Amino acid sequence: MKKPSFKIIGITLKPNSTPEFYNLLPNLCAWLLRRKKQVVFREEDKERVHKFFKQKSTEGLEFWNSKNFHNKVDMMFSLGGDGTLIGACRRINTKIPVLGINLGRLGFITEFNKNEYFDLLANIMEGKYETTTKPLFHVSISKKGEEHFSDYFFNDAVLAKNDIARMIYLRAEMGHEHIYNLAGDGIIISSPMGSTAYSMAAGGPIVHPDVKGLVLTPICPHSLIHRPFVVPDTAPIQLKILPPHHSVTLTLDGQVAINVDDQDVVTINGSKVKKITLIKNPERLYFETIRDKFVFSKKD
Amino acid sequence: MKKPSFKIIGITLKPNSTPEFYNLLPNLCAWLLRRKKQVVFREEDKERVHKFFKQKSTEGLEFWNSKNFHNKVDMMFSLGGDGTLIGACRRINTKIPVLGINLGRLGFITEFNKNEYFDLLANIMEGKYETTTKPLFHVSISKKGEEHFSDYFFNDAVLAKNDIARMIYLRAEMGHEHIYNLAGDGIIISSPMGSTAYSMAAGGPIVHPDVKGLVLTPICPHSLIHRPFVVPDTAPIQLKILPPHHSVTLTLDGQVAINVDDQDVVTINGSKVKKITLIKNPERLYFETIRDKFVFSKKD
Amino acid sequence: MKKPSFKIIGITLKPNSTPEFYNLLPNLCAWLLRRKKQVVFREEDKERVHKFFKQKSTEGLEFWNSKNFHNKVDMMFSLGGDGTLIGACRRINTKIPVLGINLGRLGFITEFNKNEYFDLLANIMEGKYETTTKPLFHVSISKKGEEHFSDYFFNDAVLAKNDIARMIYLRAEMGHEHIYNLAGDGIIISSPMGSTAYSMAAGGPIVHPDVKGLVLTPICPHSLIHRPFVVPDTAPIQLKILPPHHSVTLTLDGQVAINVDDQDVVTINGSKVKKITLIKNPERLYFETIRDKFVFSKKD
Amino acid sequence: MKKPSFKIIGITLKPNSTPEFYNLLPNLCAWLLRRKKQVVFREEDKERVHKFFKQKSTEGLEFWNSKNFHNKVDMMFSLGGDGTLIGACRRINTKIPVLGINLGRLGFITEFNKNEYFDLLANIMEGKYETTTKPLFHVSISKKGEEHFSDYFFNDAVLAKNDIARMIYLRAEMGHEHIYNLAGDGIIISSPMGSTAYSMAAGGPIVHPDVKGLVLTPICPHSLIHRPFVVPDTAPIQLKILPPHHSVTLTLDGQVAINVDDQDVVTINGSKVKKITLIKNPERLYFETIRDKFVFSKKD
DSSP, rough: OOOOOOEEEEEOOOOSOTTHHHHHHHHHHHHHHHTOOEEEEEGGHHHHHHHHTTTTTOTEEEEHHHHHHHHHSSSSEEEHHHHHHHHHHHHHHHTTTTTEEESSOOOOOEEEETTTTHHHHHHHHHTTEEEEEEEEEEEEEEEEEEEEEEEEEEEEEEEESSTTTOOOOEEEEETTEEEEEEEEEEEEEEEEGGGGGGHHTOOOOOEOTTTTEEEEEEESSSSOOOOOEEESSSOOEEEEEEEOOOOOEEEEETTTTEEEEETTTEEEEEEEEEEEEEEETTTOOOHHHHHHHHSSSOOO | OOOOOOOEEEEEEEESSTTTTTHHHHHHHHHHHHOOOOEEEEEGGOOOOOOOHSSSSOOEEEEOOOHHHHHSEEEEEEEEEHHHHHHHHHSSOOOEEEEEEEEESSSOHHHHHHHOOOOHHHHHTTTTOEEEEEEEEEEEEEEEEEEEEEEEEEEEEEEEETTTOEEEEEEEEEETEEEEEEEEEEEEEEEEGGGTTTTHHHTEEOOTTSSEEEEEEEEEEEESSSEEEESHHHHHHEEEEEOOOOEEEEETTTTTEEEEEEEEEEEEEEEEEEEEEEETTTTTTTTHHHHHHSSSSOOO | OOOOOOOOOEEEEEEEOOOOHHHHHHOOOOOHHHHTEEEEEEEHHHHHHHHHHSSOOOOOOEEEHHHHHHHHHHEEEEEEOOOHHHHHHHHHHHHSSSEEEEOOOOOOOOOOTTTTTHHHHHHHTTTOEEEEEEEEEEEEEEETTEEEEEEEESSSEEEEEESSOOOOEEEETTEEEEEEEESSEEEEEEETTTGTTTTHTTTOOOEEETTTTTEEEESSSSSOOOOEEEEEEESEEEEEESSOOOOOOEEEEETTEEEEOTTTTEEEEEEEEEEEEEETTTTTOHHHHHHHHHSSSSOO | OOOOOOOOEEEEEEESSTTTTHHHHHHHHHHHHHHHHHEEEEEGGHHHHHHHHHSSTTEEEEOOOOHHHHHHOEEEEEEEEEHHHHHHHHHHHHOOOEEEEEOSSSOSSSOOEEETHHHHHHEEEEEEOOOOEEEEEEEEEEEEEEEEEEEOOOOOOOEESSSTTEEEEEEEEETTTHHHEEEEEEEEEEEEEGGHHHHHTTTTEETTTSSSSSEEEEEEESSOOOOOOOEESEEESEEEESOOOOOEEEETTTEEEEEEEEEEEEEEEEEEEEEEEEEEEETOOOOHHHHHHHHHHHOO
């Protein structure tokens, strides 16, 4: 089904500049401007964009503040790896579709690679594309019942020790049922999309994105009995720090980090989700991506 | 909510007799007969039942053929381990509720243990109980599109080599998408309930029974890249034997075994389920069972 | 250091013929005969060798019985995979050096691949080569103290169930100390060389060939607490079948299989070794082989 | 064989005070003083010792500086867990035998538990005991060939990321042979004694203390192909940080931590060992300890 075509195009750049930007960026912008699109960057990327364009004209490019940028464009390009895309999705209005072009090492969510996307671009600009929605899971921290932190994750929420030498002790619950206590480096609560990221490194299973579940993967548990656990994504999972208390950090998608105190309760609520919209690469199949990435360690 | 009370009570016995039967069985039957219940065994258990009763009177006990036994009782006791219960569930009319009393080693599905069930029995007989339904997943074998075998599993379908010395080669697909090829001892397709059985032994994750998924767990894969995979239980999974062909067996719940030829396609269809009805133990919590069984290796 | 040059050259062929033999075998024999070597095959390979030579002359080739073949040649080529080489090493006089040319899938012990060995052959024939010795570990089965089976393994001794549906129960001891009891599919006792074969598939660590140890790797243990165990190769390891007894098979290197009864004791004695002599490929490095085989799944 | 009896007895206390000290310490000291032993603590423990004695007399107790304490006693008690014992062993003259009394959670090296040691004490004081020596492995850091750090570890040397969000890249070599490159949280180089500590938590095998080897266990490797590796303890292992460089810390036995820069080379040299002397518990068997600790999670 044909969708309305896009007028205002936002472009998010990965934080670390790569040589690839010098070619790819002027070409992409020229292509879009020729088709009478409005091309918009974040204000904070203005200086870098001018650098990438060197002598080339940047006429027609616009630079907006973060609020407008994440709410008033018609679609957004994310140029970078999965991290860049996830970062953009955390801030963007969930109605705006995002197209990820992979410039990083492993592109799982970033479905287009930098060599193939141009062929598909004309169609996409004209509204011939499919989208998929992916959940951002809600996570909060509360102390004595008062919530004092609230955010979302796409891949994973990691509760882990800060201090190299010490292990931490956790109590995990689902609903009000006690799952287990855990002594070790920490625990990963991963979405299916995140199951091939840090959770897999810690020994977790691969979970297909259509499974409605979350994975609890212990990090270096000091016990032989702990196994990765797949639980429904509807009941809230609660994590509590047990004594003796050490410095513990909650990290969301490896991008947001916050200290957790000993009376804090971390709640992951799979039923409180925000759904972001991604433009699908019609040539990408899920299992093929898995095979490509892990068997041959292919880099796009 | 109160349900209609039971009149006709079937009793299935585990195939291997245990000393426990000599006490438990006469006591249970006497208790039921006093309450004017009709107590029914399978014809094939007649000789054993008499043996267990020794001098005690077996008056009032009935012995029915398998067809009547599995279709015309109001509820059924399964006395044995999870295997006995699963065996009964494969044959019973899915409307008839089953109550499992655990006499085996590890009771996961068999929710009542032999010391605690008596207290709950009076209530249950009067219709004060809760039930839960659990899926039996459909599995079939076809050759050149013709289905020539069809059955169900509760815990797992295992496709594995027969011959000690050789590994087998498999191709796994979901829908019509290629998942991976596998060289090794075989593969386990496990339900969430079966995830704590053979799949766990082969390195699979624990999957909560409320997750709508199936686990693909390779058995001794001759490759470092294979990981357990959790997939939705709605799309059919197809398994094909690749050359060089060796002797391969499909086993369902460790109870039904059938040879698989090189042109056979094994299809597990999570959307074709039969739902059996189990009487719940109100005092059993899922995670508590997991902890009891695996942390302390408690035997009921 | 230069060693005495070889006069009589034995050639062992892998049991399953491959197209590669049609080229490789006539070329190798011609090369050897031109250099006045005596070229010897096993009598049982006579028909196959003639087939591989097609119209070409087989004049000068000799066919000896197994006893002479494995004791009176000066060196031996093994043409095949690791299995072929191991099979030859089980029978050959341990003084005779063996050179493995890999025609199989994964060549770990078979150090030469079929494309590179010719360059090195002239030197080797003239005595310019290095050898390495590798242990064959002794394994025996005894009943009530009487040994009734005795053999050796290179890679691994596997004690495993025959019957798909049942698990077996084992007791493992080292010296007279109880290691653990195990319920599951079986156990692998692996040499360091074998650690990258079946033991690795079952989750075992990679052990460098210079480590004096044996790996005990459980196969699908029905318990969360079992881990692979590396023990010294000097103390005898004893394995006993525990009740309930099921059909159990001992397999050596996937080549020799024997049934084990319930009163049998299987003893692996790392201090009773036979040392075989292999000709080293000077261009092969251990870790490079590991990387090649497992990272890139390279096939020679 | 009877050994010379001890005159001067040192007592090392675990850094965190436990209630157990209030009973155990006055009793132990009184027992020793009655037998005319000289009882010595570290100067820094003076205040705590007086606290533990409450009203009881501390007459006869001596408090020495660290240098004298670790060199001039005849034997030493370590009261605490494995960490306390390892800390003492790092500083003590290797000739002085150490007896570990376990007050901690898991006592692997600390062979005596607080309930059983008193029975054995009379014999030990009279010289009737056996000792065992255990290696401390040498680890050094050098930059451009210049060594700028040097120390020992008993259990493990851990090279790991500091920063929660980032993975690090390492190159591991043995001798001058390249083992592999690793992307992940870090790597553990573990002694056999340490194989049941952090290495096991990260998925490493259990290695018997008589095996002459070191275990390389990757921590959450971002790749499916990495497996724990057991290598001989004679060749030096070298670890190098690869770009992009992140903050990396080397930790020895969880007690000593030092930052590692991007041009630093960390060398673990198994052939440069210091051997410490431990008093053995004649009633402790290795595999029994393993079973006790991991199967039943027994706490002494």
